[in-house]
Amino acid sequence: MGSEKLKIRFAGLFMIVGMVAGIFSVAPAIDSGDYLTEAAANFNRVIVGAVFQFVMSLAYLGFAILLYPIIRRFSGSLSVGFLSFRVIAANLVIFGTILLLLILALSHEFVKSSPGNALDFKTLGNALKITRDYINHVFMVLVLCIGNVILYVLLIRTRLIPKWLSVWGLLGTFLSGVASIMILFRVVDVITSEYLVLNMPTAVLELIMGMWLIIVGFNKKVLYAYRRR
Template identity: 25%
Template sequence: MTPDRRLALWAGILYLATFATSFPALALKTPILAGEPQLAQAAVGTALEIALAFTCIGTAVALHPIARRVSEPLAIGFVASRTVEAGMILSGAIALLALIELGPDSEGASVLIELHDAAFLLGPAFMASINAALLGTVMLRGRLVPRVIPLIGLIGAPLLLASSFGVVLGAWDQLSVVGALTALPIAAWELSLGLWLTIRGVRMPAPATADPGVGDALPATAGGARV
């Protein structure tokens, strides 16, 4: 297995791990955010959120050596945006841990819930759209995967970003029909990318070769001089 194939495999596995952690975490933490005292369930969801944050960083670390060969600025931007996303997820997890400790009926519960919701908006929404735009551009420009995969991400990124601004402006909730529909393309992009990287890897472009000059096309004499 080549180093590029190994990196792509790890990136793909970690992308799939984001699905294995994010959706169960959302289901497990929703009751306590709604005021229900499901503390053990919320604790498991919080643990999955923490794992999700580290898988986010892992995808960026694994793909950076590959992405930098296409564009160094985009590769650095992707690592930075993915790290910020992970930081926001961890901020939400901290709020959840405090909420579990104090209980959903405590005096400061509403503040902790608002803090979690803000982190959830900035991380898996705003920053997810940014890193999709950055990595999608790298994948498309470098032809590392089939074009349709990054195109899904590049279409979904502005949709999710616009939806996130709609949440900020109070037009709709993040966990609403509009929010779910605009998040679908990004989910499809990350899932398809994870599957492709795991199964097939990346198609690195061949190194460019210099065009032969006129002198290279002329035969050389036995003494080394060209005729």
């Protein structure tokens, strides 16, 4: 039980780290209209964003790896599904990080190039930026949402955490998914007030649930009952 409690606490820590890293991974220079010049001018800030984005991928994966051996006793299929979607999401985050660095490299070449090549750079830059936006804010989030739905359904069924936390998680996941679908159909843009409001419930939930796992952990009676089976 001691090792399980430690894993659950670290899982809560990774949940908070992932949420915080996600906030600091935002690179305003890349999301600006003049990103080809702004990225080069804010080189250090973009690099910091890339580092935090990579940390976020590790936190997402670490959270799932730590919980998997515990939750698989309750449902093998749901736990495998949760872990699988987390692995996919982590890889998409890494892919998004690579695209971010490619945009930064392109920005450096753009500011050194002659005006005659501007159109070629902008065409390539737009393709990279749109791809990054879809990877980071649509496909990665939707994959993450599917994994989270699986996890919260399992938690509701097992009562490992209070039901209100799991229900909140499902609601926040739904709203985050809606935000990503709105970006996919270009109803809203990336990092707008509407997008941030729809993702706020998930961010707050991850902070509270992370602290819950660190301080309280899973329901000891439920864990003990399944250990005796």
